[in-house]
Amino acid sequence: MRAKFRIALLLALSLVMIITLAACGGSKEDKSASSDQPAQTGTKTDEGAAQETSPYKDKYDPPVTITTVWGVDPALKFKNGETIENNVATKWAQDTLGIDIQSLWSVTNTNNAYATKLRLAMTSGQELPDVLVVGNEDAQLIQDLIDSGAFQDAGALFDKYANEKWKTAMDLDKNVWNPYLREGKRMAIPILDYAYNNDYLLWIRQDWLDKLNMAAPTTIDELEKVMEAFKNNNPSGLSPDKVIPLSIGFKSSMNTWMGDPSWLFGAYGTIPQQWNVGADGKLEYGSINPAVKQGLAKLNEWYTKGFIPKEAALWDENKTSEPAVAGTAGIIPGPYWMSGWPLQDTAKNDPNAVWKPISLPTGPDGKAGRHGTPFSNGVILINKDMKNPEALFTYENYMFDNIADPQPGGPFENGLFKGYDYDVDASGNPVYGDENVQGGVVNAVRYLLVRDGARIPDAQMKALLGLANGKEATTRMEKDLKNNFGKETPAAAKVLMGQPNISFMNMYTGPSTETMQTKLDYLKKIEMQTFNEIIYGEKPADAIDKFVETWKSSGGDKMTEEVNAWYANLNK
Amino acid sequence: MTHLKKYWPLHLMVLPSLLFLIAFSYLPMGGIVMAFQNFKPRLGITGSEWVGLDNFRFLFEREDSIQVIWNTLLIAMLKIIFNLIAPFTFAIFLNEVRKELFKRYVQTMVYLPHFLSWVLLGGILLNVLSTDGGFVNRILESVGFDAIPFLMDGSWFRFTVVASDIWKEFGYGAIVFLAALSNVNPSLYEAAEVDGASRLKQTLHITIPAMLPITIVVGTLALGNVLNAGFDQIFNLYNPLVYDSGDILDTFVYRTGIIGGNMGFATAIGLFKSVISMVLIFISYRAAYKWANYRIF
Numbered sequence: 001m002r003a004k005f006r007i008a009l010l011l012a013l014s015l016v017m018i019i020t021l022a023a024c025g026g027s028k029e030d031k032s033a034s035s036d037q038p039a040q041t042g043t044k045t046d047e048g049a050a051q052e053t054s055p056y057k058d059k060y061d062p063p064v065t066i067t068t069v070w071g072v073d074p075a076l077k078f079k080n081g082e083t084i085e086n087n088v089a090t091k092w093a094q095d096t097l098g099i100d101i102q103s104l105w106s107v108t109n110t111n112n113a114y115a116t117k118l119r120l121a122m123t124s125g126q127e128l129p130d131v132l133v134v135g136n137e138d139a140q141l142i143q144d145l146i147d148s149g150a151f152q153d154a155g156a157l158f159d160k161y162a163n164e165k166w167k168t169a170m171d172l173d174k175n176v177w178n179p180y181l182r183e184g185k186r187m188a189i190p191i192l193d194y195a196y197n198n199d200y201l202l203w204i205r206q207d208w209l210d211k212l213n214m215a216a217p218t219t220i221d222e223l224e225k226v227m228e229a230f231k232n233n234n235p236s237g238l239s240p241d242k243v244i245p246l247s248i249g250f251k252s253s254m255n256t257w258m259g260d261p262s263w264l265f266g267a268y269g270t271i272p273q274q275w276n277v278g279a280d281g282k283l284e285y286g287s288i289n290p291a292v293k294q295g296l297a298k299l300n301e302w303y304t305k306g307f308i309p310k311e312a313a314l315w316d317e318n319k320t321s322e323p324a325v326a327g328t329a330g331i332i333p334g335p336y337w338m339s340g341w342p343l344q345d346t347a348k349n350d351p352n353a354v355w356k357p358i359s360l361p362t363g364p365d366g367k368a369g370r371h372g373t374p375f376s377n378g379v380i381l382i383n384k385d386m387k388n389p390e391a392l393f394t395y396e397n398y399m400f401d402n403i404a405d406p407q408p409g410g411p412f413e414n415g416l417f418k419g420y421d422y423d424v425d426a427s428g429n430p431v432y433g434d435e436n437v438q439g440g441v442v443n444a445v446r447y448l449l450v451r452d453g454a455r456i457p458d459a460q461m462k463a464l465l466g467l468a469n470g471k472e473a474t475t476r477m478e479k480d481l482k483n484n485f486g487k488e489t490p491a492a493a494k495v496l497m498g499q500p501n502i503s504f505m506n507m508y509t510g511p512s513t514e515t516m517q518t519k520l521d522y523l524k525k526i527e528m529q530t531f532n533e534i535i536y537g538e539k540p541a542d543a544i545d546k547f548v549e550t551w552k553s554s555g556g557d558k559m560t561e562e563v564n565a566w567y568a569n570l571n572k
Numbered sequence: 573m574t575h576l577k578k579y580w581p582l583h584l585m586v587l588p589s590l591l592f593l594i595a596f597s598y599l600p601m602g603g604i605v606m607a608f609q610n611f612k613p614r615l616g617i618t619g620s621e622w623v624g625l626d627n628f629r630f631l632f633e634r635e636d637s638i639q640v641i642w643n644t645l646l647i648a649m650l651k652i653i654f655n656l657i658a659p660f661t662f663a664i665f666l667n668e669v670r671k672e673l674f675k676r677y678v679q680t681m682v683y684l685p686h687f688l689s690w691v692l693l694g695g696i697l698l699n700v701l702s703t704d705g706g707f708v709n710r711i712l713e714s715v716g717f718d719a720i721p722f723l724m725d726g727s728w729f730r731f732t733v734v735a736s737d738i739w740k741e742f743g744y745g746a747i748v749f750l751a752a753l754s755n756v757n758p759s760l761y762e763a764a765e766v767d768g769a770s771r772l773k774q775t776l777h778i779t780i781p782a783m784l785p786i787t788i789v790v791g792t793l794a795l796g797n798v799l800n801a802g803f804d805q806i807f808n809l810y811n812p813l814v815y816d817s818g819d820i821l822d823t824f825v826y827r828t829g830i831i832g833g834n835m836g837f838a839t840a841i842g843l844f845k846s847v848i849s850m851v852l853i854f855i856s857y858r859a860a861y862k863w864a865n866y867r868i869f
Contacts, residue, residue: 311724521824522636
């Protein structure tokens with residue numbers, strides 16, 4: 001009996017020991033990850049150094065390290081056995097700027113994998129990188145990251161270290177900082193994008209129009225006649241059930257970029273799934289505007305007539321481009337740069353295909369509308385424990401000076417990296433395209449620390465309009481636009497800028513409100529469900545009234561109040 | 573003490589898995605407190621505000637929560653039932669096959685899908701089941717049926733989800749049953765043959781009774797999954813048109829917890845699921861003991 005008791009005691013004791021050991025191990029790790037001590041000493045030395053000379057240098061010797069993480073686009077290609085962690089761009093940064101970019105982890109970004117991993121890393125207290133780049137597609141995540149308290153006042157660093165070119169670009173739209181303000185501090189640096197980059201227009205098969213002897217449609221009614229002809233009297237001889245006159249999809253959203261249906265609602269006076277300024281000057285959620293009913297009824301009619309894909313509800317953006325590229329679609333909504341990708345590939349399937357950009361058609365009251373593109377497409381977050389925050393500015397200042405709009409004679413006049421996005425032929429002239437660059441072209445600009453390197457919002461449109469008006473291409477951007485963006489791109493930019501006042505941005509860019517946190521998912525769910533059911537004819541268009549009622553009473557009204565409180569505060 | 577001296581290698585052998593269990597199953601249980609908090613990563617578990625049962629209340633206050641729970645239960649129950657029947661029947665049939673090579677070939681072929689991920693299968697199913705030129709619908713149309721919207725119609729969606737899950741898992745599930753069958757003493761069959769029992773009678777009176785205990789084990793353990801309708805699968809296949817019949821607790825947790833950043837709520841649902849599962853396992857274990865006189869643990 002005694003012996004048994006002793007064995008049991010021994011077992012229990014060893015169990016306790018194991019638990020304590022495991023717990024100790026855990027807490028030790030926690031300490032090293034979250035302890036402020038090394039960071040404090042780091043800042044101190046920095047401050048000490050700053051008193052003597054600024055830590056900012058154009059090149060660091062010995063090299064400094066910036067850690068980061070990557071969500072790699074599954075379509076991004078690498079060559080020469082390179083990876084996102086180790087490639088021509090990281091080598092370049094090491095050699096030219098003395099900055100060693102190290103990645104803590106990387107993940108192929110499908111099904112929100114990057115956002116999910118970041119969110120888990122944040123919640124479980126894993127080490128966060130020095131520099132974190134997050135796109136606006138994960139807007140809520142950006143807000144949560146800022147609120148996590150792991151990142152520092154980026155605005156102050158920006159004022160201190162950013163160069164004139166970057167600051168001027170940032171000043172083009174004062175609103176870009178708005179979403180990231182916390183008690184007057186700018187907690188993240190917005191990544192600037194080309195203005196109008198995701199504004200869309202309609203791409204139409206001009207060769208079909210020509211064969212049918214029809215003019216480009218300017219109203220919804222005319223558009224219907226064109227779609228009818230594309231389907232039932234197809235100029236390429238396709239049978240009606242093989243043609244998709246208008247390739248759109250709305251698996252995830254009615255407000256997206258390629259294959260986007262939101263312009264149809266725009267023709268009736270609203271843009272769904274974003275906050276618009278209403279008639280009374282207050283913000284209003286677009287999907288509850290009465291105009292939505294007409295838009296949905298129209299989509300239902302088009303579905304019944306076979307103008308839109310049968311499985312549009314299952315189609316995401318990339319899927320909508322498939323029939324366009326296959327030569328079986330007549331019209332696809334999309335950004336002005338689509339002539340380069342993906343529409344360029346149509347020629348492989350239908351050599352006679354000619355895609356031309358046209359303006360968005362107007363509705364019965366002459367209205368038209370599309371969603372706008374924010375001047376910023378993401379943020380740079382700077383870890384509060386980062387030892388050398390000035391290094392990030394060395395990198396980005398260089399980008400703005402040399403890569404944002406490289407001038408003739410500069411180090412990047414022909415392209416980013418020779419043998420990657422361009423090559424030089426025997427006579428020393430730059431050549432582009434898969435057939436000219438050995439091993440194929442890779443989009444090396446995506447390897448850079450901050451997405452797309454650096455962009456000055458108005459630069460691209462200026463260059464494109466210049467080209468469209470017959471200016472000779474001299475700078476690299478102009479040449480690049482001319483060579484790599486598809487030959488219709490300047491024309492598309494002109495079409496886009498021909499309708500400058502119909503672009504409506506999402507006016508609410510703040511963090512998610514209290515009601516959004518608990519109700520937004522449900523509201524989104526019933527919205528998508530109702531929209532889809534009406535389009536597919538499972539419910540009459542009047543079902544939208546019921547939805548609006550439910551939406552308002554289930555938290556929508558409260559959300560609108562909160563959003564407007566934020567908006568009013570902003571305009572003070 | 574003498575016991576420990578004699579059997580210490582055994583204790584040593586169990587130590588790694590014990591450590592593993594503690595580190596990955598017991599220690600994280602501390603996180604359960606998040607279910608009762610308005611958890612904010614910046615404040616951590618110690619600093620977040622306590623909200624009592626608010627997270628649970630929120631689950632039942634949502635207008636669609638009953639439907640989501642019902643979807644989860646229905647899909648999970650169908651999966652449990654058919655994932656028991658299909659491998660069971662398949663194992664019996666396969667056991668009757670006398671050609672060893674063919675038997676092995678079939679067995680390998682049917683359990684291969686188990687190793688494919690739903691991300692991959694989701695893409696494949698989307699194409700195969702498309703109403704717009706998908707392989708399955710083209711066959712249906714060529715023999716004169718209408719195309720079936722497998723993924724866009726609510727009731728078909730459930731059918732698709734359950735059927736594709738069975739297709740993926742039944743081969744793998746059959747392994748345990750086949751193992752049970754290989755343990756049946758051949759002399760029983762010989763004796764039955766001498767007594768003039770037909771093959772059908774042999775199956776009914778020897779094969780099936782021999783498989784019953786393992787069936788009860790598998791069935792009982794599966795009951796713990798009654799609120800797991802299969803996140804990977806549904807997430808890769810669903811769309812707004814089938815929210816009514818396809819939205820389950822896990823997809824709902826994903827959208828609010830992971831995408832919406834509401835960790836406390838996600839934990840609350842997780843806890844809710846675990847408690848229900850535990851109760852069900854407990855009940856079925858008791859039932860198995862009482863009526864089938866079978867102890868698992």
